[in-house]
Amino acid sequence: MDIIGVNETGSTPYYSGMYAGKPLSWMRDTAATNVETSFGAIYRDVIILNPLNGRIDSYNLSTFSLTDATNRLVMKNKLIAAATPADTDHDGLPDYWETWAYGSLSRNAASVGINGRKTIQHWAHCSPAPAAGMIPGLPVMAVYPSDGSLSVFFTRRRGTALGLTVTPEFSTTLSSWTTTGHGYEEWSVRTLYDGSGGELVEWHALAAVPFPYVRVRATLP
Amino acid sequence: MRLLPFLLAASPWARAQTPVADFSIPDENSTSLRRRVTAIPVSPRNYLHQVTAWYFGHEN
Numbered sequence: 462m463d464i465i466g467v468n469e470t471g472s473t474p475y476y477s478g479m480y481a482g483k484p485l486s487w488m489r490d491t492a493a494t495n496v497e498t499s500f501g502a503i504y505r506d507v508i509i510l511n512p513l514n515g516r517i518d519s520y521n522l523s524t525f526s527l528t529d530a531t532n533r534l535v536m537k538n539k540l541i542a543a544a545t546p547a548d549t550d551h552d553g554l555p556d557y558w559e560t561w562a563y564g565s566l567s568r569n570a571a572s573v574g575i576n577g578r579k580t581i582q583h584w585a586h587c588s589p590a591p592a593a594g595m596i597p598g599l600p601v602m603a604v605y606p607s608d609g610s611l612s613v614f615f616t617r618r619r620g621t622a623l624g625l626t627v628t629p630e631f632s633t634t635l636s637s638w639t640t641t642g643h644g645y646e647e648w649s650v651r652t653l654y655d656g657s658g659g660e661l662v663e664w665h666a667l668a669a670v671p672f673p674y675v676r677v678r679a680t681l682p
Numbered sequence: 683m684r685l686l687p688f689l690l691a692a693s694p695w696a697r698a699q700t701p702v703a704d705f706s707i708p709d710e711n712s713t714s715l716r717r718r719v720t721a722i723p724v725s726p727r728n729y730l731h732q733v734t735a736w737y738f739g740h741e742n
């Protein structure tokens with residue numbers, strides 16, 4: 462879950478002490494945009510949006526100060542509830558995503574589409590149009606021109622909703638695969654902020670002779 | 683299966699169907715995780731497929 466701060470329109474002078482050195486985004490609302498009004502918010506509201514940007518909950522920190530332990534617990538539980546996806550058909554896929562992707566809850570993680578891909582692959586790699594069969598986040602290998610070293614890049618969904626894991630496996634022969642001793646390590650993870658809900662992951666080869674083949678396994682409990 | 687529509691309606695993830703209006707405003711925090719990886723302004727559309735919490739306050 463990302464938390465974003467919004468400074469009220471006309472609230473000056475600006476004082477970066479509110480966020481300086483902290484990891485949260487902070488933006489200054491404008492009279493022209495008026496985010497506060499468009500969100501239906503008032504001063505010191507926390508507005509929670511679902512994955513399709515629908516408003517699902519709010520909590521006012523003037524009315525319910527977080528200096529009070531009970532209020533902190535209520536706020537915490539609201540955030541946890543919002544971040545816990547419903548899966549009413551218990552197929553490992555969030556209802557919201559299944560409905561967004563296919564228009565119904567008729568699929569499950571192992572369903573195979575006309576493109577031969579399982580639904581879980583679309584979910585795990587943040588496919589922008591699952592019904593069309595596109596999965597742009599599948600793993601690719603790249604060579605660094607400076608030293609000829611190898612890296613593997615793939616997109617995985619942020620978070621661990623419903624226990625989703627996305628793990629690379631490596632091979633020298635394509636007949637057996639391993640998650641250890643392959644000569645690579647997770648090098649970087651960069652949130653995409655592109656509306657996909659994904660992050661770009663890089664596994665970089667550190668061994669002199671790394672395993673030449675890679676695949677990425679998406680699993681649910 | 684009769685319960686499904688009720689359960690879906692009760693889920694906070696499904697309760698709100700209308701997305702908030704979109705906008706695009708710069709992230710003022712140079713140390714934010716977002717600013718460190720992208721110069722793209724803050725916009726709700728960039729947070730699709732993620733749950734977000736928006737705090738409306740004063741920085742003065």
